[in-house]
Amino acid sequence: MTAPRLFRIDAWHFPPEIPAPTAFEHIDAGALGVRYPESDHDLAQHLTSSLRNARATLAAMSTDEMITLLGSVGEHFPHTLDDDAIAEVAANSGLSRAMTRETLAGMAVSWNTRALDRLVRAEFPDPRVLDGFVNETDRAVRAAAPGITLHFGAGSVPGVTVTSMIRALLVRSPVLVKPGAGDAALTTRFARELHRADPRLAAAVAVHYWPGGAPAWQAWERELLTRADQVVIYGGNDTIESIRARAPASTRLIEHPHRLGVAIVDPHAAPGAAAEAARAISLFDQKGCVSTHLILLLGDRTEAHRWCGRLAEHLTRTAATLPAGSLTPGELSSLRQLRGRFAMRGAASGDVEIRSPESTDWTVVLAPPEQFEPVGGRTAWVVPISDREGCLEILAPLSPVLQTVGLVGVGDETVVPRCVCEKQPAGKAGIGEGRAVERVADRTGIGSFAEGLAALGVTRIVPLDEVPFPQPEWLHDGSRPLGELVRWCELRSPERA
Amino acid sequence: MPTILEELAETFREWGGDVPGESADPANSTVPNDAVEGRDDAVFRKARAVLQPGTLGFSAPVADHAALCESMAGRAAAALADDSAFDALAMRIHAAQRAANPILRRFWDASRGDPPADWRDIPPVPATAFRDIPIVSGTPEVVFRTSGTTGGGGRRGEHHVVSLDLYRAAARANYYRHLMSGAAQLRMLSLIPSPHNAPDSSLSTMAGCIAAEPEVTSAVWAFRPEDGADIDAVRNAAATEHPVLVLTTAFALVHLLDALGDERIQLPAGSRMMETGGFKGRAAEVDRATLYGRAEHALNIPRSCIINEYGMTELLSQAYDGVAGTAPPLPSRVHRFPPWVRTRALDPATLAPLPPGEPGLLAHFDLANAGSVCHILTEDFGHTTRDGGVRVLGRAKGATPRGCSLAAESFLRATGPAR
Numbered sequence: 001m002t003a004p005r006l007f008r009i010d011a012w013h014f015p016p017e018i019p020a021p022t023a024f025e026h027i028d029a030g031a032l033g034v035r036y037p038e039s040d041h042d043l044a045q046h047l048t049s050s051l052r053n054a055r056a057t058l059a060a061m062s063t064d065e066m067i068t069l070l071g072s073v074g075e076h077f078p079h080t081l082d083d084d085a086i087a088e089v090a091a092n093s094g095l096s097r098a099m100t101r102e103t104l105a106g107m108a109v110s111w112n113t114r115a116l117d118r119l120v121r122a123e124f125p126d127p128r129v130l131d132g133f134v135n136e137t138d139r140a141v142r143a144a145a146p147g148i149t150l151h152f153g154a155g156s157v158p159g160v161t162v163t164s165m166i167r168a169l170l171v172r173s174p175v176l177v178k179p180g181a182g183d184a185a186l187t188t189r190f191a192r193e194l195h196r197a198d199p200r201l202a203a204a205v206a207v208h209y210w211p212g213g214a215p216a217w218q219a220w221e222r223e224l225l226t227r228a229d230q231v232v233i234y235g236g237n238d239t240i241e242s243i244r245a246r247a248p249a250s251t252r253l254i255e256h257p258h259r260l261g262v263a264i265v266d267p268h269a270a271p272g273a274a275a276e277a278a279r280a281i282s283l284f285d286q287k288g289c290v291s292t293h294l295i296l297l298l299g300d301r302t303e304a305h306r307w308c309g310r311l312a313e314h315l316t317r318t319a320a321t322l323p324a325g326s327l328t329p330g331e332l333s334s335l336r337q338l339r340g341r342f343a344m345r346g347a348a349s350g351d352v353e354i355r356s357p358e359s360t361d362w363t364v365v366l367a368p369p370e371q372f373e374p375v376g377g378r379t380a381w382v383v384p385i386s387d388r389e390g391c392l393e394i395l396a397p398l399s400p401v402l403q404t405v406g407l408v409g410v411g412d413e414t415v416v417p418r419c420v421c422e423k424q425p426a427g428k429a430g431i432g433e434g435r436a437v438e439r440v441a442d443r444t445g446i447g448s449f450a451e452g453l454a455a456l457g458v459t460r461i462v463p464l465d466e467v468p469f470p471q472p473e474w475l476h477d478g479s480r481p482l483g484e485l486v487r488w489c490e491l492r493s494p495e496r497a
Numbered sequence: 498m499p500t501i502l503e504e505l506a507e508t509f510r511e512w513g514g515d516v517p518g519e520s521a522d523p524a525n526s527t528v529p530n531d532a533v534e535g536r537d538d539a540v541f542r543k544a545r546a547v548l549q550p551g552t553l554g555f556s557a558p559v560a561d562h563a564a565l566c567e568s569m570a571g572r573a574a575a576a577l578a579d580d581s582a583f584d585a586l587a588m589r590i591h592a593a594q595r596a597a598n599p600i601l602r603r604f605w606d607a608s609r610g611d612p613p614a615d616w617r618d619i620p621p622v623p624a625t626a627f628r629d630i631p632i633v634s635g636t637p638e639v640v641f642r643t644s645g646t647t648g649g650g651g652r653r654g655e656h657h658v659v660s661l662d663l664y665r666a667a668a669r670a671n672y673y674r675h676l677m678s679g680a681a682q683l684r685m686l687s688l689i690p691s692p693h694n695a696p697d698s699s700l701s702t703m704a705g706c707i708a709a710e711p712e713v714t715s716a717v718w719a720f721r722p723e724d725g726a727d728i729d730a731v732r733n734a735a736a737t738e739h740p741v742l743v744l745t746t747a748f749a750l751v752h753l754l755d756a757l758g759d760e761r762i763q764l765p766a767g768s769r770m771m772e773t774g775g776f777k778g779r780a781a782e783v784d785r786a787t788l789y790g791r792a793e794h795a796l797n798i799p800r801s802c803i804i805n806e807y808g809m810t811e812l813l814s815q816a817y818d819g820v821a822g823t824a825p826p827l828p829s830r831v832h833r834f835p836p837w838v839r840t841r842a843l844d845p846a847t848l849a850p851l852p853p854g855e856p857g858l859l860a861h862f863d864l865a866n867a868g869s870v871c872h873i874l875t876e877d878f879g880h881t882t883r884d885g886g887v888r889v890l891g892r893a894k895g896a897t898p899r900g901c902s903l904a905a906e907s908f909l910r911a912t913g914p915a916r
Contacts, residue, residue: 327846328893329845329858329878329893330892330893332845332846332858332893333845333858333876333878333892333893334876336623336845336848336858336874337623337624337625337874337876338623338625339623340620340621340622340623340625340626340874341623341625341626341628341629343604343607343608344600344604344622344623344626344629344630344632345626345629345630346603346604346607347599347600347601347602347603347604347607348600348629348630358847359846359847360846
């Protein structure tokens, strides 16, 4: 039952001036043994003081220089990941090696110079606002970086924390990163690459794994939450609520809670939708916030039954090329209970169908919408629905957790440049940009439907095949990825007034 | 002619040993509850429409019912330790359940094409299915409900019990052997809510049965959900000359010990304790050895007299990890069911049976569940031992999906159970 420990890693990397730790604790994460420094109050102070000192150095770098520097590291980093490194990251995350490669290949597209340049210019049409005050008509504005950004990373989709680190550094904020246990290997490797690339980055980047929320680490976390200027949190409700309760009011919290992905599919208009859906369900073994769990299928139950068969075929094919990773005993238990429970429901009511191989590679459930619950482990919930507008009614109860809606064959989404399919928050768009908000949704032919989804809290409406790997400049969980990290300062002089 | 359920009850009672006196008085031991109240979800409604009372059950005509009863007559439960005897009875009950319950029949047919060769081939029903559907092969006399909703769609599980008498017989046979040995008179002190306060709790029902035993001279219900443990009642128990049988959940015991602080209560020699259940997120999980050490220190009950009961609402039989007074040290304890239960550890990835010593998901086949369904796949991890024992390791770790995708429980918290 217990997977053998294939690798052991050190899950920390400190700025050069911080002495190497001498006392350690250990944890098993996936099939990886993870060693990390013991909780040390002095270390918390040294780390934060050191990172704060690095802020001025980062501030002295121009945005163009930072884009070039980070982009070069981001481009080079995937090439440093040989088979052994991929195996290590896979063992850590629980993803298969093939899935780890696919995940990192998709993520790395957002790490290169061109992508970072696009991201900065999408958010700051005049990127000089990141370097200093820039004159506007009646004022000057500047996007200032916070002193230290503390990251609480998610555990099992490698690369998410790397992206988060890059974004903070782009706006010139030193980073202190607590990776999730399942993403410690890649995060630590990336920090090493940053350190090698430039001493200014080395001084501004620290990685330190610890078991978040553990009683022995409460004092440590309190210290860091007090000393950090802002905290980026990827995590579940418990994690977020725990940090909210302990962070001082002066520390900004940027929260990315667990989210739910939905696909809306018109199989008549998109015969290839089953393949796209299988990929959206399978990638990251359904552990990403973008992962699709629920599929609303335009059609009757008979059509949905047939489509589930096609989806099952594609899930099987996808599992052959991107094998499912290891599930924990608890995840396996949950999946076994789910399969049996829904087989019983099917036997009782006849309006529930379940398909699965003998293995736990994937599961397809065809069921009424009120029975939906996200399970993971490549489980697709298919709900037949007669018309598009009915989707809003089904999604309404899920409103608090909705994020991405992927469309296939719904509206004419392909005529719209994909990078502008997302809905733009008008409230922030004008700051430092002077760019008008286009009513792009109207051009898709799904304007009123998109409005309905947005009203439910959906923050991304995109073609399903683009769901797994968002473009770098896309909104992140309803916010601008860089905009949420900076604080704007406006300068108004008496003469201007 | 007795039904199979009556025959089973008699068989279980027979195995219970040389039990003085009569069986528990139903009037004292339980408070009847409403078997069908409070559920209006679609699946549940449809299931109930299929399972109309009076049209099913072992008291209704079943093809080989008479033969079944005849074969059961005079059978000693001890004989069920023999695999072939167990299998023969299990398969007959399975056939009766197939005939009585079309939902189970369809589930089994969909799960497995071929008829089962023996009880091991009968697909187990997941424990969480008790939260969705009334799984009953007959007309229920009472409904037991689980205390928690973890992992099952935010609903409490329901075990529709066709024969309360069979439940009492199954429970009594084993608790009597493990908890009441060597005691002519006992005073019962229960930190488990009384049947009056928790009429749909199988654990409270069992506590009510124990309270009605002839050896129990008095029963004190010393825990109320709204007030916690009644410490004065515990202190008063020390004033008696009779040994005290303490019934408690681990959760209630932690609360009692915390409330006692440094106070020590000298319960009379021969006192013993049945501790059961986990903590279900309501208190910090405590190491069992530490808990027993604290209980020994505070209540003067030796660890060899503290017995853990492993049970669940979905199973009408229970397992115990020792006999009060002679229980070995914790590391060497294993739980033992009565001979009408078989337990296997299954590989969670394949559901293939695992050999003794290898941990997996525990699946129990409990003949006392004849009125519902016998083969249950639990969410518990553990392994079997070569001599038929079970070592329970607890809920599987990592049950919450990792990553930034939404976990089911977070989903339910965010969207509410009323969906």
